[in-house]
Amino acid sequence: MKTVEIICSACGVEAFLNREPIYEGFSKVGEELSCSACGHRFASEEEVPFKQRKAAPVIFTEADRSKKVQIFEAGEADTLCHYCASYVVNPFVQFCSRHKKEVQATDSCPEFERGGAKNPANSILGF
């Protein structure tokens, strides 16, 4: 018989459930359920303080999860060149006036500086 672990409600010990058949004459009329540690008898199956089974085995770990499809990491969208004070756009090029290089509106930058509306006067041609 497989052992069944319980945490006894009488003695508080992690023990095994003793399951003894009760016979009346030659016929089995029931089972006596008791604690292997203290012998406390449980009146019925419902009263048996079965030890909680461990959570179902974790088949998938965090590492197995497919990477969330996110265009921007959290917070990154706040530092997009598009919103940066150094971002200059004209019909031909998107340009970072801080790094003096071409950028995309969707680039992000650690030196992001929030800028207001794009001022057409703040053009690449002004440098």
Ligand SMILES: [Zn+2]
């Ligand atoms: Zn007990």
